[in-house]
Amino acid sequence: MGMSLRYALLGLLSERPAAGYDLLQRFKESLGNVWSATQSQIYTELTKLAEAGLIEVSDEGPRGRKEYTITAAGLADLRIWLTGTEPKRQARNETLLRVFFLNLTPPDHARAYLAGIAERSAAALVELDTLRESVDWDDSELSRYGRIAMAWGERFHEMNQQWALWAREQLPPED
Amino acid sequence: MGMSLRYALLGLLSERPAAGYDLLQRFKESLGNVWSATQSQIYTELTKLAEAGLIEVSDEGPRGRKEYTITAAGLADLRIWLTGTEPKRQARNETLLRVFFLNLTPPDHARAYLAGIAERSAAALVELDTLRESVDWDDSELSRYGRIAMAWGERFHEMNQQWALWAREQLPPED
DNA sequence: TCGTTCATGTAAGACGTTACATGATTGT
DNA sequence: ACAATCATGTAACGTCTTACATGAACGA
Numbered sequence: 210m211g212m213s214l215r216y217a218l219l220g221l222l223s224e225r226p227a228a229g230y231d232l233l234q235r236f237k238e239s240l241g242n243v244w245s246a247t248q249s250q251i252y253t254e255l256t257k258l259a260e261a262g263l264i265e266v267s268d269e270g271p272r273g274r275k276e277y278t279i280t281a282a283g284l285a286d287l288r289i290w291l292t293g294t295e296p297k298r299q300a301r302n303e304t305l306l307r308v309f310f311l312n313l314t315p316p317d318h319a320r321a322y323l324a325g326i327a328e329r330s331a332a333a334l335v336e337l338d339t340l341r342e343s344v345d346w347d348d349s350e351l352s353r354y355g356r357i358a359m360a361w362g363e364r365f366h367e368m369n370q371q372w373a374l375w376a377r378e379q380l381p382p383e384d
Numbered sequence: 385m386g387m388s389l390r391y392a393l394l395g396l397l398s399e400r401p402a403a404g405y406d407l408l409q410r411f412k413e414s415l416g417n418v419w420s421a422t423q424s425q426i427y428t429e430l431t432k433l434a435e436a437g438l439i440e441v442s443d444e445g446p447r448g449r450k451e452y453t454i455t456a457a458g459l460a461d462l463r464i465w466l467t468g469t470e471p472k473r474q475a476r477n478e479t480l481l482r483v484f485f486l487n488l489t490p491p492d493h494a495r496a497y498l499a500g501i502a503e504r505s506a507a508a509l510v511e512l513d514t515l516r517e518s519v520d521w522d523d524s525e526l527s528r529y530g531r532i533a534m535a536w537g538e539r540f541h542e543m544n545q546q547w548a549l550w551a552r553e554q555l556p557p558e559d
Numbered sequence: 560t561c562g563t564t565c566a567t568g569t570a571a572g573a574c575g576t577t578a579c580a581t582g583a584t585t586g587t
Numbered sequence: 588a589c590a591a592t593c594a595t596g597t598a599a600c601g602t603c604t605t606a607c608a609t610g611a612a613c614g615a
Contacts (some may be wrong), residue, residue, distance in 0.1 A: 211574055211604085213478050220485035232595050243480045247576065272583045272594045284488075291486070292493050296479045298504070303388050303483045305418045305473045305536055310395035311466070311529045311608060313459075318467050319529075329473070354494075357551045361480055368543045376532045386576085386602060405566050425603065427567060447566045447611045565612075575602075584593070 213292070214254050217244045219263060219287040224281040226267050229255050230274065238341065243358060258283070306377075316380050322375045330370035337362050387465070389429050392419045394438060394462040397454040401442050404430050405449070414515065414530070417537060431456070483551075491555050498552045505545035512537050 217240060221232055229252050236246050246254075255277060258264045261285030268276040279287075304326060311319045341359060345350050392415060396407055404427045411421050421429075431451060433439045437457030443451040454462075480499060486494045516534060521527050 213476070213481060214574085215483055216485075220481075220488075223485065223488060228594075233594095240481075242475050242486065243477055243484060245475045248595090249597080250575065251598085255529055256596090270594090273596095274424065274594060287485070288488060291482055292489055292497050296482060298508075299476065299478065300420045301388070301474065302418055303474065306388060306395075306538070307466055307471060307534050308529055308533050310391075310398065310462070313395075313398060313463055314467055315399050322467050333473075353554065354483055357554055358480055358483050360482070360551070361547050364543050364547050365540075368539050368578080372536050372539050376454060376535070379528065379532055389602085403566075408566095421569090422604065424569080428569085431568090445566095448568095449566060525601080561615090563613085563615105566610085568608080570607080573602100573603090573604075577598105578600105578602085579598080581594080582594085585591085587589090587591105 213244055214246050214250060215258065216262075216290050217246065218251070218254055219279060219283050222264055222277060223287060224282060224310060226276050226278040228270070228274050228276045239344065239355070242340075242362060283364060287317070314328045317383070320377055320380055320383075323380075327370050327373035327377075330366045330373065333366045334363065337366070386421055389421050389425060390433065391462060392421065393426070393429055393463050394454060394458050397439055397452060398462060401444060401450050401451050401453040403445070413521065415513075418533060419466070477517045492558070495552050495555055495558075497546045498555075502545050502548035502552075505548065506543045508541045509538065512539060512541070 217236075217283055218232060221227065221240065227235075229248075232255075233251055235252070236244075255264070255377055259266065259277065262280060263286055264277045264279050266275050267278035270276065307322065311322065314322075337359065344352075344355070346356070392411075393407060396402065396410055402410075404423075407430075408426055411419075411426070428529065430439070434452065435443065437455060438461055439452045439454050441450050442453035445451065482497065486497065489497075512534060519527075519530065523532070535541055
C-alpha cells in the first residue's frame with residue numbers, strides 16, 4: 210500500500226501539533242529509520258491532508274510557520290489503518306539483489322562485498338546505540354513502542370551482520 | 385537508488401536468454417522475494433533496455449514471443465553496478481511504522497497485531513521451506529548465492545518472529 | 560470448441576527523488 | 588554585517604501500481 214507517509218504524518222501529529230519543519234526533524238532523528246521521507250514530500254503531503262480535512266492549521270508563527278493539528282476525522286482514519294488493514298509485506302532489498310548475482314564476480318570481490326555488509330551492520334548498531342542515548346525515554350506509552358521498534362532494529366542489524374559473516378565462510382577459500 | 389529493476393533483469397539475462405514472460409515467472413517463483421516487479425514494469429523496462437543497447441532480441445517465437453540476450457555493454461553495466469556502487473540502505477517498513485503508533489490502540493489490539501506478525505513470519509518460513517524443496521539445487525555458482533540469499537530470508541523471518549513474541553511480552557499484562 | 564496458458568503492450572495516476580527558489584529570523 | 592538556521596513551496600523527472608486491451612496457441 211502507498212499511503213504510508215500519510216499515516217506517518219498523522220501518527221506524529223496525533224502526539225502533538227507540529228509544523229512541517231518540526232516533522233522533518235523527527236523523520237531525520239528517529240522515524241526516518243522506519244519510514245524515510247524528504248522535505249518536499251512532507252510539505253506536499255501536509256497540504257493534501259489539510260485539503261482532505263484530516264489535519265488543520267491551528268497556529269501560525271514567524272517565517273510563515275504553520276502548525277498543524279490532527280482533526281477527529283484524521284484520528285479516526287489513523288486508527289482504522291493501524292490495526293484494521295493488513296500491512297503489505299514489501300520485498301525490495303537491493304543488497305540481497307546483488308547477492309543473487311554475485312557469481313558474476315571473482316570470489317574475492319564477493320568476499321569484500323559481504324564484508325562491507327557486515328561492517329555497515331556493525332556501524333548501524335553503533336548508530337542505534339547513540340540514538341538510544343539521545344532519546345528522552347520518559348515513561349509514556351510512546352516510549353514503550355519506541356523501544357520495541359528500536360529493538361527490532363537492533364535484532365535486524367545483528368542478524369544481518371551474523372549472516373554476512375557466515376556467508377563469507379560459504380565462499381570458496383582464499384587463493 | 386532506482387535502477388534496481390534494470391539490474392535484476394540484466395542479472396537474470398546474464399544466466400541465459402529469456403523472454404519477458406519467462407522473466408516474469410522467475411520473479412514470481414524466486415527473485416520476487418528479493419525484488420518484486422509487475423508484468424507491466426518488466427515489459428516496459430525490457431523495451432528500454434533494448435533501446436539502450438544493453439540487451440537485444442536474439443530470437444522470436446510463436447505469439448509474438450521475443451527472446452532477449454544480454455549484450456557486452458549490458459554485462460559491463462551489470463558488473464559495475466554489482467560491486468562498484470554502494471547499495472543504498474532503504475528504510476521503509478510499513479509493519480514497524482504501525483508499531484510506532486500502537487499506543488493509539490488498546491493493549492489487546494496491540495497484542496493481536498504483534499501476534500499477527502509472528503504468525504506471518506512463521507508462514508513465511510514454511511513458504512521458504514517449500515521453495516527450497518522446489519528449487520533445482522544443481523551445483524552451479526548460481527545455487528551457492530541463491531542458497532546464501534535464501535538463508536538471509538530464513539534468518540530474517542526467524543528474527544521477526546522471535547521479536548514479535550518478545551514484543552508481546554513487553555505490553556502490560558492482560559485484564 | 561472451449562477454457563487455460565502463453566505472450567505482449569499501453570494508459571492513467573500515485574508516489575518518490577532531486578533540484579531549484581525564496582525569504583525571514585536569530586545569534587555572534 | 589554575516590552566517591546559520593528556520594521555514595515553506597514547486598517543477599521536472601523517474602518509478603510503481605492498477606487496470607485495460609488484445610490475441611495466438613495448446614490441450615482436453
